[in-house]
Structures are given as C-alpha cells and as structure tokens.
Amino acid sequence: MDNSHDSQQTPCSGPHAKLGGNMSRRRFLHASAAATGAAVWAAACNGANAAELVPGGVDGEVMGYTDTEMLPWAPEYHKHDPNRPWPTDIDPGELTHPEEPAAPPPSDAIVLFDGEDTSAFEQPHDWEVENGVLVAYEEDIVTQESFGDCQLHLEWMAPDPPRGDLTDRGNSGVFMMGRYEIQIFDSYTEKIYPDGIAAAIYGETPPMVHPIRPPGQWNSYDILFTPPVFENGEVVRPATVTMHFNGILVHCNQVIYGPTDWREISEYGPHPPEGPVRLQEHNNPVRFRNIWIRPMENLKDMVPIRDWPV
Numbered sequence: 001m002d003n004s005h006d007s008q009q010t011p012c013s014g015p016h017a018k019l020g021g022n023m024s025r026r027r028f029l030h031a032s033a034a035a036t037g038a039a040v041w042a043a044a045c046n047g048a049n050a051a052e053l054v055p056g057g058v059d060g061e062v063m064g065y066t067d068t069e070m071l072p073w074a075p076e077y078h079k080h081d082p083n084r085p086w087p088t089d090i091d092p093g094e095l096t097h098p099e100e101p102a103a104p105p106p107s108d109a110i111v112l113f114d115g116e117d118t119s120a121f122e123q124p125h126d127w128e129v130e131n132g133v134l135v136a137y138e139e140d141i142v143t144q145e146s147f148g149d150c151q152l153h154l155e156w157m158a159p160d161p162p163r164g165d166l167t168d169r170g171n172s173g174v175f176m177m178g179r180y181e182i183q184i185f186d187s188y189t190e191k192i193y194p195d196g197i198a199a200a201i202y203g204e205t206p207p208m209v210h211p212i213r214p215p216g217q218w219n220s221y222d223i224l225f226t227p228p229v230f231e232n233g234e235v236v237r238p239a240t241v242t243m244h245f246n247g248i249l250v251h252c253n254q255v256i257y258g259p260t261d262w263r264e265i266s267e268y269g270p271h272p273p274e275g276p277v278r279l280q281e282h283n284n285p286v287r288f289r290n291i292w293i294r295p296m297e298n299l300k301d302m303v304p305i306r307d308w309p310v
Helices: 015-019 025-030 034-044
Strands: 054-056 062-064 074-078 110-113 128-130 133-135 150-157 172-176 180-184 219-226 229-231 234-237 239-245 248-256 287-295
Touching (some): 172 219, 180 219
Antiparallel strands (some): 110 287, 150 287, 172 180, 219 239, 229 234
16 A cells, blocks of 8 residues: 555655655566656645545544545545445454465465565565565565466465554555555554555455454465456456455455556556566565465456446
C-alpha cells in the first residue's frame, strides 16, 4: 500500500518522496503505474497538502478518506472509504506446525525464495535473510522473471509487537505484473479502510471475509491471477484474481479494474502480457517465507468474466 504516514506530512517529505532522486532504478522501473504515480506526486509537490485520514465505520474506529472519487464499480463508496462495510472477521485456526511452511512448493513450481536463495529477485537488493526468513528493508524487490497466468503462493508475518504509524503497520504488498496489488497489512491490529486491509485488491475490492492471524504468526496467500488482454491498445479483458487467505476463499474470479494506485482511480493502459512479481517495502520489516509460483498457460481461457465492463 502506498500512502502518506501522517496527515501533517506532505508528499514531498513523506514516503512518496522516494519517487525522486533517492529511489532505486529497480523500484522506479517496476513501480505500479509509475508514470501516473510520478505525475500525481509531482503535482502534489507543487503545493498541495497531504490528504487527511478521517474516522468512519459503525464504531468510528475505521480510518480512511472521504474526499476521493466514487468507485465506478461500487458507486456508493469513495476510494479508501472508511464507511465501506468491514468484512466479517474469521479465525482461520492455528497452524499445526507453525515453524513449517503451510504449503511446500510442488514439483512444477518455480521457487522464488526457499529460505536461503534470493537470486530469483533482481540483484543487488537490501532485503535480509534472517533464520530462513526474508525481511523487507529499504526498497521493493522484483523478480528476474516475468509471468502472465499463474498461481502464486507466499507466506508473510507482521512484526510483533506492532511497530510504526497507522499506515505502516505490517504494510507491504504483492504486485502482480508489478502493477496490480494484493495488499499485505496488519489489519488484525489496525482498522484501515476496507479496500486497504490484508488480502484486499488495493483500493478496489475488500476480501469477502477477513481471516487474518495476529502479528507474529504466519499468514498464507494463494493467488490465481490472469492478466488483462489488450487489442489495438484497448483492454478487452480485465485481469482477475481468485485467492485463498489462510486457506479461506476471499476472492473468486474477482475483476481488477485497473492499476491499484493510492487515492487515484487509474485506467488500464496497454502493457506486455507478462510482468514481474514485486514485493513492497513500506517502512516496516514484514517477513516472508516459502514463495513459489506456477506459470499456468491459458488459465484465462477457463475463467469467466463478470461485472465487466463497468
């Protein structure tokens, strides 16, 4: 999730300043909708104040924004709306063997991280391997290889005790094709806008239910992703996600309506049929293990499309 940490920060002084000279070439090249994001933040740096989080929800404890555009596919809600319904919290149960991977890689998987080797990601990078776990540090990391239709598995853990400001708590993300984010966030601890909680398609669609484990425990994502299809520069088929979060279905053939930007509603723009997986660093040492991917040629041919066009 990309956003400001503090209502007193400006985009030029907050985390988005990384779009400038201090940002690595790798992070810049693979950032989601980089050109759009850079334009947005350049405009903000020319005098606009940072947006302010406001309380909402039934109990007034959910923080979000009410000055953003209404979502075309959910027209009763703003983007990042704190008043959007919070998905039902579900206890996914305890892991029988928490020190062991929830789903070891199958024989046909491409292993992206096995507890030691990070060579599947562009080098050099600043993430650290500690006791068989990959820890987010300094900047995003991006896979060397690109993927289209695929099944991705990863396991992540938010820091315990929680640390950082509200929007940093266990904050990371999985960007399919470097553009389409499945959110990672400690929404066990913090009540953030529902389209920004763990397993949300960031800024677009909350998970159907919320089966998160507390900080210090492992969560698992299993993502079936199909990329968008373009003809003559126009999208004719959107990207989709089917996803299990800690073994529980949270998205089923869910359409992704465009690049998943902070506060902005972005439209599809043509891009190659394959792209890298990007793991986000957002000023919090989120931990990862057991990351693998299975390319699945022509998966999209088996996935029906609903709720499209908007």
